[in-house]
Amino acid sequence: MENLQCQCGHTNPPGTKLCESCGRSLTEKEQNSKLVDMRYEGTARRSQTYNKSIIDKIWNFFSSVKVGVSIIVILLVAAAIGTILPQQAFVPASTEATIKDYYADTYGSVGRVYHFLGFHDLYSSYWFIALVGMLAISLVIASLDRFVPLYKSLKNQRVLRHPSFMDKQRIYAEGPGAEDTLLKAEEKLKELKYNVRTDKNGLLAEKGRFSRWGPYVNHIGLIIFLFGVMLRMVPGFYIDESLWLREGETRAIPEVPGYYLESKNFELENYTGEDGEEVFGEALDRVGTVAKNYQTDVILYQKAEEALPGASDSQEAVGEYAIRVNQPLKFDGYAIYQMDYRLDELKAMKFAFTNKETEESLGELTIDLIDPEKTYELESGAKVELLGYYPDFSGFEGGEPQTATPLPNNPGFLVKLTTPETPEGETSFITIQNTVEPLGENDYKLTFQSVETRDVSGLTVRKDSTLPILGLGGLIFMIGVAQGMYFNHRRFWIQQKADGTILLAGHTNKNWFGLKKDLDQVVDYASLPAYTDQQDEIDKKEKAEKEGEALS
C-alpha cells in the first residue's frame, strides 16, 4: 500500500481514514458516509503494509482484536470444560499413575481423553498457560498498536480542520455569527474548564483527553496482574503446603527451612447456649452443635544458625502462639492457618495384667503408642515384654504381622507375659478386638482398660510474595476503568469564515448528553448558531423509512 497524500498536502501513513492534519476523509467509504468514524481519530490502527517479515506477520496477528477475543473465548470454554470432571486435587489419588488410572477407571474413555488433554489439572496444563500467555501478548501488542497512533494524533492535532471534517461530526452547526462570537465562545469554554487553543479564524476546545488512555491503563494493570500470577509458578514466591500435626509432636515445617512447630494442644469449642450465650439457644436447638473455636496451641522453634537439620539440640523456641481460624501464626513472611482437625487419635492404651482363671489383677500398665517401651515391669513381679508393635495392624503375611501405616489406628502388640509363677513366659498377640495365643493356651492375659487419645491439627503453610504485585495490578486496572468510564473526552471545533459564518462541530467519546449540556451554555452566551445532532436525524430518518415501508 502507498502513503496517502491528502488534498491539503499532508502525507498520511497507509490505512489512515481521516487526514491527520486537516481531517478530510481519505477513503471512499468515509467520503460517502454522512458521519465520520472517529475511533482512534481515523488514524491507521496498525500499519498494514508492514507485513513483510515473519515478525511483522506475528505482530499483526496479535494486534487483531478478533484474535484477542477468540483467545478469551477459547479460555472460557476450556475453563468451563475443566469443571465437568473433578480437578486432580479433589481426586482420591496422589501419584501421577494412580491419578491417570482414576480418570480412566471412573469415567472411561472420556476420562482418559480428559486426562490426556490436561483438563484434570487445567491451570497447570501447558496449552492453557500458553493461551493465557498469548492473551498477554495480544494485550500488549494490540494496545501498543492503538495507543501510539492515537497518542500522536491527539498530541499533534490542529485547530483548523477542513469543513468536510466538521460537517461530518455528529454535533454540527452552521450559521451567521457576530464579530465577537469566537472570543465569547472562548471565554465561556474556558470557564467550563476546557483547554482552548486558537489559530487564525478558529478555535479548538478540549477537555478530559486523559480519559482516552483508560483502556490502555487498564491493560497495563492486567499485564501486571498476569505477571504476578506467573511469578506464583517460580519457586519461592508461592507456597501452599499442608501439615498434619499431632498433639505433642514437633515437626519441621514443610517448605519453611529452619523452622519447627510443636503442637501443645488442639481445642474444638462449641457454643453451649449457657453463660451469656442464651441468645444462641434457639439457633442451637435448630441445628444442633455449632463450633465456636478451632484452636491449636503451638510452640514455634527456629534452628540455631549453624545447626544442621536433625540435630535435636539445635532448636530454639521463638515463642508460644495460638492458631485460630482466620488468625494465622505469621512469621518471616510465612503464615500458618488452622484448616482442619481430627479428634481422638489413639495415643496410649492401658491394660490390666490378669489371671484368666481367678480374674485377679497383677497390676496395670500403659503402653505409649507413639513411643512404646521394650519391657514393662509391674510391682507384683509380673513383666510384659514387647516383642513386636504394629501401629496399624493389617493382617498377617507369611506369619508376620503387618502394619499399613505408621499411625496407631489399629494397634497390635506381640507380647511375652511372665510372672514369678510362669518364669518361662507366655506369648500372645493383642489387638483392640481380640487376643490370639499362638503358642498354646495361656494362664494370663492383658485386659484392656482404657485409652488415651490426642487430637490432630490440619494446618496450612502459606507464603505468597506475589500479593502486592496482584494488588498493584488490580489497582491500576481499576484506575484505568474509572479513567475510561467516569471521564469523557470532549472537543469543540469552531471556525468563522470571512463572511462571518460560524462552523461548529463537537465530539465526545461517550456521554453526548453532557457534551450537549456544555454546548448549550456556550451557544447561549456566545450566540452561536443552533446545532443539530446528526446521528439523531439519521436514526429518525431510518425509523421513518422503516415505518413507510411497513405502511406500503
Added chain:
Amino acid sequence: MGEQVKQKKKNKKQKRAVMRTVILAVLVAAIGYTIYNSATAKDVTLLEVGDKAPDFALVDLEGNDHKLSDYEGQGVFLNFWGTWCKPCAKEMPAMDRQYEAFSNDGVQVLAVNIAQSDFEVQSFADQYGLSFPVVIDKTKSVMTAYNIRPLPTTVLVNPEGNIERIITGEMTEQDIAGFMEEIKPE
C-alpha cells in the same frame, strides 16, 4: 533529498523490526519460563542431581551421631524408609548384603527412618539383622530438607558430597550393586 528520505525510512523500518522482535522475544520468554516452572513444579523442586546434598546430623540406634559431611570422600547411599512400607522392607536385605560387599570400598549406607519410635525401628533392625547404621528423623526435618515424598527414596551422594542420583521406589539387588558402584570413590 530523495536519498535522505529513503535512508530515514530504512532506519525507521530497522528500528521497528528490532522493537517488535525484542517485545515478542521478552513475552515469549516469559511464557516459556512459566511453562517450564509449571512442568517442574511437581517434581522435587528443592533438590536436583548435581546439587550439594544438604548436610544433616542424626543419631543412630546405638546413640552414635552421624553427620553427612563426616562422610566426605566416601560415597553415601542414603535410604529413606519406614517399617510400614513393604518395598522398603523388601530391599533392606539386599542393601545389607551389598553394604557388606562395598563397605570396604568406601561406600557408606545410612538408612533414615521417618519419625517412628525407637522400639519399632530397633525391632525391625534386629529382625533383618541390619549391619549399617539406622538413624531416625524424629522431626522429619531431614525428610523436609530432602523433599522426600514417596517411600522408599534413595539419594546417592558421591564422594564430593554432591547428589549423584535420586531413586524413588523399590530397587533390585542388581540396581543396588550398580548404584554403589556409581558412588564408589576412585
